[in-house]
Amino acid sequence: MPSNNIHIDVKTLARGISLIENQVEGFEELLLNLKPSSAKIIGITGAPGAGKSSLTDALIGEMVAVKKKVAVLCVDPSSPFNKGALLGDRIRMSEWYNHPDVFIRSLASKGSLGGLHPKIFEITDLVKSSGFDYVIIETVGVGQSEVDIAAIADITIVMLVPEGGDIIQTMKAGLMEVADIFVINKSDRPGSENFYNTLIQILGPAFNHTGKEIPVLKTIAIEKKGIPDLYQKIEKWNIENYSPHKINLLSEKIWALIQNEKMKELDQEKMKMQIEEAASKPGFNMYAFAKNYGKKKIENNKD
Numbered sequence: 001m002p003s004n005n006i007h008i009d010v011k012t013l014a015r016g017i018s019l020i021e022n023q024v025e026g027f028e029e030l031l032l033n034l035k036p037s038s039a040k041i042i043g044i045t046g047a048p049g050a051g052k053s054s055l056t057d058a059l060i061g062e063m064v065a066v067k068k069k070v071a072v073l074c075v076d077p078s079s080p081f082n083k084g085a086l087l088g089d090r091i092r093m094s095e096w097y098n099h100p101d102v103f104i105r106s107l108a109s110k111g112s113l114g115g116l117h118p119k120i121f122e123i124t125d126l127v128k129s130s131g132f133d134y135v136i137i138e139t140v141g142v143g144q145s146e147v148d149i150a151a152i153a154d155i156t157i158v159m160l161v162p163e164g165g166d167i168i169q170t171m172k173a174g175l176m177e178v179a180d181i182f183v184i185n186k187s188d189r190p191g192s193e194n195f196y197n198t199l200i201q202i203l204g205p206a207f208n209h210t211g212k213e214i215p216v217l218k219t220i221a222i223e224k225k226g227i228p229d230l231y232q233k234i235e236k237w238n239i240e241n242y243s244p245h246k247i248n249l250l251s252e253k254i255w256a257l258i259q260n261e262k263m264k265e266l267d268q269e270k271m272k273m274q275i276e277e278a279a280s281k282p283g284f285n286m287y288a289f290a291k292n293y294g295k296k297k298i299e300n301n302k303d
């Protein structure tokens with residue numbers, strides 16, 4: 001597959017991301033006019049320190065070597081044990097920060113509870129339509145973030161490490177449902193062969209939500225071992241945009257977007273005043289108030 005020749009306007013892209021992050025006037029216009037793109041979105045998730053940034057660094061190397069353009073979004077779900085993550089990303093991927101075919105951006109999750117980032121869908125879509133071949137999203141797997149990443153990514157890579165403790169625990173944590181590819185990193189560590197065999201046995205064989213068998217790959221990210229294999233898998237991966245699983249996740253997101261759209265018309269302060277007035281009258285029923293509020297609001301806004 002030949003690489004695209006689209007010039008990446010990093011400045012405009014960075015400005016667009018800020019626009020979306022801060023919901024500045026014009027961000028909707030931007031999202032409504034996104035160019036179609038066939039970029040593959042790769043989600044990498046795993047425990048803190050599993051080697052996600054090191055793996056991303058190595059994957060960028062593979063991609064850039066064949067003239068692909070790569071964007072990386074590092075999402076820090078601001079968990080207390082992850083303070084050093086953004087710094088880690090910087091160090092691990094330092095080689096690529098100034099490369100013309102690579103764009104790296106760190107996003108703090110700004111208090112979205114357990115989730116990835118409140119605007120990760122929007123930002124990923126903007127990046128995706130900006131001329132890249134691949135968009136990599138790195139995030140620590142801490143509960144909800146895996147589910148979010150699976151909703152966004154075309155390929156979700158779940159990273160495990162031999163010292164990761166009980167495999168069964170890992171499986172229980174919901175990683176099974178989201179994984180398209182398992183990567184056992186730090187395969188240089190003692191016990192990695194055992195870990196691999198146990199995982200294979202447990203999976204034996206496992207299929208992802210689209211019915212594809214889930215490959216289990218061994219890597220040593222810091223030595224760039226196993227990375228060409230992983231890249232091969234990614235490159236050949238057929239994207240099934242509309243698996244039932246994905247539709248479920250997408251519908252959640254779209255539901256939230258519609259809610260936002262509807263709520264936009266409401267002014268909470270104004271509503272408070274109206275409640276004050278309504279509640280002071282006998283027979284106030286808050287359910288009736290809520291039910292009728294939409295219609296009344298339009299009338300009230302007229303005066």
Ligand SMILES: Nc1nc2c(ncn2[C@@H]2O[C@H](COP(=O)(O)OP(=O)(O)OP(=O)(O)O)[C@@H](O)[C@H]2O)c(=O)[nH]1
Nearest residue numbers: 048049050051052053054085088185186220221222
């Ligand atoms: N022995 C060994 N160490 C590794 C390997 N890959 C990464 N490391 C080391 O593990 C540590 C964490 O690596 P990162 O790539 O920052 O891991 P991460 O998952 O991005 O970490 P967070 O973003 O903080 O969750 C670093 O000290 C790496 O050098 C590997 O294959 N083998």
Ligand SMILES: [Mg+2]
Nearest residue numbers: 052053088089
């Ligand atoms: Mg990292």
